[in-house]
Amino acid sequence: MNFLDDAEPFRIKMVEPIRKTTREEREKLVKAADFNIFKIPAENVFIDMLTDSGTSAMSSKQWGGIMTGDESYAGSSSFYHLRDSVQDIMGFPYVQPTHQGRAADFIMSQLYASKGGYILGNLHFDSFKGHSEIAGSIPVDLIIEEGRTANSNPYPFKGNMDLEKLEKFISEKGSQNIPLIIITVTSNGNGGQPVSMENIRSVSSIAKANNIPLMIDAARFAENCYFIKKREKGYENKSVKEIAKELFSYADGCVMSSKKDGLVNIGGFICTRHEELFPMINQLAIINEGFVTYGGMSGRDLEALAIGLQEGIDEEYLKYRIEQVQYLGEELFKRGIPIILPTGGHGVYIDAQKFYPHIPQKEFPGQALVIELYKTAGVRGVELGSCAFSKKDKETGKIIFPDLELVRLTVSRRVYTNRHMDVVINALEDVFKRRDKMKGLKLTYEGPIISLRHFTAKFEMIA
Numbered sequence: 001m002n003f004l005d006d007a008e009p010f011r012i013k014m015v016e017p018i019r020k021t022t023r024e025e026r027e028k029l030v031k032a033a034d035f036n037i038f039k040i041p042a043e044n045v046f047i048d049m050l051t052d053s054g055t056s057a058m059s060s061k062q063w064g065g066i067m068t069g070d071e072s073y074a075g076s077s078s079f080y081h082l083r084d085s086v087q088d089i090m091g092f093p094y095v096q097p098t099h100q101g102r103a104a105d106f107i108m109s110q111l112y113a114s115k116g117g118y119i120l121g122n123l124h125f126d127s128f129k130g131h132s133e134i135a136g137s138i139p140v141d142l143i144i145e146e147g148r149t150a151n152s153n154p155y156p157f158k159g160n161m162d163l164e165k166l167e168k169f170i171s172e173k174g175s176q177n178i179p180l181i182i183i184t185v186t187s188n189g190n191g192g193q194p195v196s197m198e199n200i201r202s203v204s205s206i207a208k209a210n211n212i213p214l215m216i217d218a219a220r221f222a223e224n225c226y227f228i229k230k231r232e233k234g235y236e237n238k239s240v241k242e243i244a245k246e247l248f249s250y251a252d253g254c255v256m257s258s259k260k261d262g263l264v265n266i267g268g269f270i271c272t273r274h275e276e277l278f279p280m281i282n283q284l285a286i287i288n289e290g291f292v293t294y295g296g297m298s299g300r301d302l303e304a305l306a307i308g309l310q311e312g313i314d315e316e317y318l319k320y321r322i323e324q325v326q327y328l329g330e331e332l333f334k335r336g337i338p339i340i341l342p343t344g345g346h347g348v349y350i351d352a353q354k355f356y357p358h359i360p361q362k363e364f365p366g367q368a369l370v371i372e373l374y375k376t377a378g379v380r381g382v383e384l385g386s387c388a389f390s391k392k393d394k395e396t397g398k399i400i401f402p403d404l405e406l407v408r409l410t411v412s413r414r415v416y417t418n419r420h421m422d423v424v425i426n427a428l429e430d431v432f433k434r435r436d437k438m439k440g441l442k443l444t445y446e447g448p449i450i451s452l453r454h455f456t457a458k459f460e461m462i463a
């Protein structure tokens with residue numbers, strides 16, 4: 001028995017008080033926010049599980065880096081620290097910082113997307129999808145069947161690409177019509193599910209055989225590498241760093257949102273191994289981001305990221321990180337709460353339709369659960385279901401509801417302790433016991449673009 005394993009591998013040097021509101025206050029707040037959780041001021045949230053993006057706690061070393069960061073416009077030493085740190089972990093020789101991951105996505109779309117070309121991925125992330133569509137490409141998701149459904153099938157790598165479908169797609173459409181393949185690690189779109197090394201290796205060899213470049217969307221690469229170490233045969237004795245090196249060795253480059261596994265609050269970058277592509281990357285960065293050695297980031301942020309990337313692959317940290325999410329998921333599962341299993345890297349996803357079987361999708365069962373959880377314990381989750389992901393039929397104007405009605409509880413990195421997780425667990429248990437009485441919601445306002453409506457929607461409770 002290793003008694004040390006039961007606790008967080010850090011102690012707390014600085015605290016941020018969080019306010020304990022009463023149920024009465026929260027009922028007023030949520031009503032004033034038109035039952036839209038995005039409109040609740042964060043100071044009234046006790047445990048914020050809206051996103052894991054840009055919400056990490058930095059270490060004392062990183063805060064030291066904030067003080068020593070070099071703010072030179074050109075050739076900042078903090079840029080070289082970042083470049084060295086990226087090269088050390090990912091092995092790519094050419095590194096361009098950007099202000100966020102989506103700016104790296106934009107540069108990638110300018111490099112690779114072609115009019116009418118198909119861009120194949122496991123599950124594309126929205127920001128790249130948008131940029132590639134603007135550039136005239138067609139993003140196609142080819143994730144394995146096990147990754148598409150909210151069942152509890154314990155498949156260990158639900159982020160994998162379907163290799164048969166990939167080969168079939170390439171032979172049907174012709175490799176000349178496929179400008180790029182992207183693998184997102186972990187797969188954000190279905191709950192932070194990992195991709196196996198074997199799958200990445202196979203996709204890479206298919207891509208090479210067909211002369212198609214392969215990029216990695218690396219936002220949560222460290223969490224993915226930890227899952228490989230824990231779940232894939234042959235990797236149990238390798239370090240996460242060795243695993244990361246191998247993973248990236250199969251790709252032509254990567255894009256990164258540093259707001260996740262970079263353990264910082266802002267930033268991103270794009271890497272390539274191709275010298276001939278780098279001038280174009282640099283110039284796109286100059287017009288959109290800033291000069292090549294800062295790319296829209298301040299020197300101190302480059303410095304904190306250089307350190308954060310190294311801390312992000314620390315195995316004690318990753319063990320704590322992945323096991324905290326697992327703990328939350330397992331405790332909810334024990335209480336009969338329907339969640340997607342296995343839990344992924346960055347959060348727990350509740351099947352809200354199973355939670356509230358009596359509420360139809362047109363009455364937003366996911367949103368109802370988000371609201372009741374906030375009222376009960378000041379915990380803010382997010383709906384990923386009939387409000388966020390519905391589409392309109394182009395001809396009839398009829399609403400098409402998504403297959404899955406989910407509520408996501410993301411866990412910020414190094415921010416909350418397991419006692420906070422216990423608050424979430426106990427509150428959800430209470431909400432679950434009262435589930436039969438819960439009513440749905442009526443949408444009273446939505447903005448002009450349906451795919452963005454969840455950010456500004458207004459609701460009323462159905463009496």
Ligand SMILES: *Cc1c(COP(=O)(O)O)cnc(C)c1O
Pocket residue numbers: 053100101102103105125127128184188217219220256257258259260267268
């Ligand atoms: C967050 C994210 C992005 C976009 O990054 P930002 O830093 O938020 O702009 C791209 N891809 C994935 C997989 C992400 O999770």
